[in-house]
Amino acid sequence: MDSSVTSTELTATATGTPRIPGPATPYQGDIARYWDGEARPVNLRLGDVDGLYHHHYGIGAVDHAALGAPEDSESEKKLIAELHRLESAQADLLLGHLGDIGRDDTLLDAGCGRGGSMVMAHHRFGCKVEGVTLSAKQADFANNRARELRIEDRVRARVCNMLATPLETGQAAASWNNESTMYVDLHDLFAEHSRVLKVGGRYVTITGCWNPRYGQPSKWVSQINAHFECNIHSRREYLRAMADNRLVPQAVVDLTPDTLPYWELRATSSLVTGIEEAFINAYRDGSFQYVLIAADRV
Ligand SMILES: C[S@@+](CC[C@H](N)C(=O)[O-])C[C@H]1O[C@@H](n2cnc3c(N)ncnc32)[C@H](O)[C@@H]1O
Ligand SMILES: CC(C)=CCC/C(C)=C/COP(=O)(O)OP(=O)(O)O
Numbered sequence: 001m002d003s004s005v006t007s008t009e010l011t012a013t014a015t016g017t018p019r020i021p022g023p024a025t026p027y028q029g030d031i032a033r034y035w036d037g038e039a040r041p042v043n044l045r046l047g048d049v050d051g052l053y054h055h056h057y058g059i060g061a062v063d064h065a066a067l068g069a070p071e072d073s074e075s076e077k078k079l080i081a082e083l084h085r086l087e088s089a090q091a092d093l094l095l096g097h098l099g100d101i102g103r104d105d106t107l108l109d110a111g112c113g114r115g116g117s118m119v120m121a122h123h124r125f126g127c128k129v130e131g132v133t134l135s136a137k138q139a140d141f142a143n144n145r146a147r148e149l150r151i152e153d154r155v156r157a158r159v160c161n162m163l164a165t166p167l168e169t170g171q172a173a174a175s176w177n178n179e180s181t182m183y184v185d186l187h188d189l190f191a192e193h194s195r196v197l198k199v200g201g202r203y204v205t206i207t208g209c210w211n212p213r214y215g216q217p218s219k220w221v222s223q224i225n226a227h228f229e230c231n232i233h234s235r236r237e238y239l240r241a242m243a244d245n246r247l248v249p250q251a252v253v254d255l256t257p258d259t260l261p262y263w264e265l266r267a268t269s270s271l272v273t274g275i276e277e278a279f280i281n282a283y284r285d286g287s288f289q290y291v292l293i294a295a296d297r298v
C-alpha cells in the first residue's frame with residue numbers, strides 16, 4: 001500500500017475517468033469494493049425517476065395525496081417517486097447553504113457517489129463541480145450521466161481519496177460531504193477541505209452522528225456501522241475537528257424530525273433493505289441525529 005500517492009499521479013479507468021492508482025489504506029480498498037458492487041434497487045429505481053442518482057436519505061413531510069390508495073395499480077411507482085422527491089429535497093437543502101455561488105466558481109463534492117448532488121449543484125448555480133469517490137464504478141456512472149446531460153465540461157467525477165484531492169489550494173468557493181464523512185478521520189477530512197476552500201468559502205455537511213447526550217454509540221448505531229462498513233462520529237467530534245481546521249460553524253440544524261417521515265415511509269415499501277428499523281429506533285431513542293452543519297472557512 002502506498003499512502004504517499006498524490007494528485008499528480010492521476011491515471012484513468014478503462015472509460016477515461018481519471019483515477020489515482022491504489023487506495024491509501026486497506027480500509028479504503030474495502031470501501032471502494034463495497035461501492036463498486038452496490039446496485040440496490042432502492043437507489044437505482046429512485047434514480048430512474050428523473051436521472052438524479054442519490055446515495056443519501058430524504059427529508060420533509062410526506063405528500064400523502066401523491067401516494068394514492070394501496071389498491072392503486074400505480075401505488076408502488078408513486079411511493080418510489082415520493083421517496084426520491086424527499087432525497088432530492090435533502091440535496092436541495094444542502095446546496096441552499098453553500099452561499100452565493102457564481103458560474104465561474106468551482107465546488108468540491110467529497111464522496112460524490114453516482115453524482116446526483118453534483119448535477120443539482122450545476123443546474124442551480126451554473127458552476128463547475130468536481131467530485132471524488134473511491135469507486136471507479138460510481139465515477140464512471142457519474143461521468144456517463146454528465147455526458148448524457150451534455151455537462152461533462154462542468155461536472156466531473158474522479159477516483160481518488162477525499163483526504164488528498166487533486167484540487168489546488170484555495171480553488172473551491174464551497175465544498176461539501178453528503179453522507180460521506182463516516183468513512184474518514186474528521187481531522188484529516190477538515191484539514192483537506194480547509195486547504196481547498198478559499199478564505200470566506202463555505203463548507204456544508206449533512207450526516208448522521210451519534211449523540212453525546214446518549215453517552216456512547218447505541219446498538220442501533222453499531223448496527224448501521226456494520227451494515228455499511230462505516231464509522232459514525234459523534235456530534236462533538238464534528239465541532240471539535242472543524243474548530244481545529246479554521247472551519248467556523250455558521251449553522252447547525254438538527255434534521256432528525258425531518259428525516260423520520262422518510263424512514264417511516266421507506267419501511268412500508270417493497271424496496272426495504274433491512275436497515276430501516278435501526279435508523280428509526282436510533283432516531284427515536286435519541287442516540288443518533290441527522291444534522292446539517294454549515295461552516296465558514298476563516
Ligand atoms: C453514502 S455514499 C454518498 C454519495 C453522495 N454524497 C450522495 O449523496 O449521493 C458515500 C460515498 O463516499 C465515498 N467515500 C468514502 N470514503 C471516501 C474517501 N476516502 N475518498 C473519497 N470518497 C470516499 C464513497 O465512495 C461513496 O461515494
Ligand atoms: C446517515 C448515515 C449514517 C449514512 C451512512 C452512509 C450511507 C451508506 C448513506 C446512504 O447510502 P445509500 O443510499 O446507498 O443507502 P441505502 O441503500 O440504504 O439507500
Ligand SMILES: [Mg+2]
Pocket residue numbers: 042043054055056057
Ligand atoms: Mg439510498
